[in-house]
Amino acid sequence: MKAPDDGWDREEREAIEELQDELEALQARHQHDPGIDLLRAARHDALPPDLQEVAQDRLLNDPWSRTLVDGLEAAEPSLDAADQDRLLARLQRHARRGDPVATGRTWLRPMLATAAVVAVAALAWMAFRPSPPAPQVSSVRPEPTIAATPEPPVFRLPLDKPDVTVSLSSLTWRGGGADNPLLADLKAPLDAFRSGDYASADRAFAALESRYPDAVEVFFYGGVSRLFVDDPRRAIAALTRATVLADPTFAPRTTWYLAIAEQRSGNPAQARRRLDELCRGTSDRAAPACAAIKQIDAAAAASHAR
């Protein structure tokens, strides 16, 4: 079995001797696996659509890939105070100059170099061609970097933070009390959720999904966290799972947040069906759902009148 570049230590050598055949079989099976960076980006819906679709399928259908990413998501990379100050100083410098591009954009450098070569060649060609006179050549600038504010729908369902509650089935999971590992594992992600650190909460809940596939909190609060980090497609996946678990404590709230996720992912008709369902019910979400329907209808009428 081939050792990594830093070699094996003594314990590893002993273990490898015992497990060599099994580990080599595993290596052979996974030698053509996709890169972990790619899978991790897919987890956050950060790939171009065609690539996202296949990578997302891989994550859904391949437990190995999913588990690999779960472990990576548990990591908490951070900027220390000095790095934060350095980055802020860089930003302020560029903001003062009105420069739209961050300096360190290393992945853009090859593109800029190519663009510069093309520009020089174009200038040279225009300088030496006989006629007509060369037009003014504008300087080569990289793509504009300002992202447009996401287009708001006609009426955007408000996203409020739900209170944190734990279902009876989780409180009594495997006997409950101090021996309840689910409650212990939920503590950190729920704390992150309560404090508004939704990106951390999202990662922490996602890491629990394979371990607690029947815990509604994992999928409900995970789904809502994804809404707060503006990732409605992944929110729908988690909230749909929460719906399937059909916990009565969470059912109306899950439907409400699913409606928000569907509206924000460009499916207002489905969102409207969810609101209708809530409006017909008697839960505490019925009144807000009926009010939202009225506002959606009023906005639609105003839009038609324009």
Next chain:
Amino acid sequence: MGNFEDLYRRHVQAVFRFACHVTGDRETAEDLTSEAFLALHQNLGSIDEALLPGWLLTVVRNRARDLWRRRAVEQRYVEQLDDPPAAQPAAMETWLLECPDLKPVHRTCVMLRYVYGMTRTEIAKQTGLSETQVKGHLQYGLKLLRQAYGKSSKR
């Protein structure tokens, strides 16, 4: 809308962390974080503070998609993804995925080291852990693996 520096201090960690997760390396993540906050600075008057940090994360996500689009042109990602492992998983694979004594981070460290052949430094970079933490996780994972599959185990 609050003061730019206050907003930066409040949201930079979450934005940077997200950027690390979608790019896989700190340097690029810093670049995308800078771009997001620069975009915020230039749109400071027109953005509702209630949309933060979601708005910033959307900028990072859009930049990451551009980045991956460029990478995808150079590499055959789709082919890799279309080609999942064919054979049934071996018993050790199933054990690694399901052993209740392993946390996700243990599983991932073991996979990266003993299946993908990464160095401890590379694993630390990927996971954001220190090399000492990586070593600890590997020792723990390997100990359980030997208990389950080593010569002294009762298989």
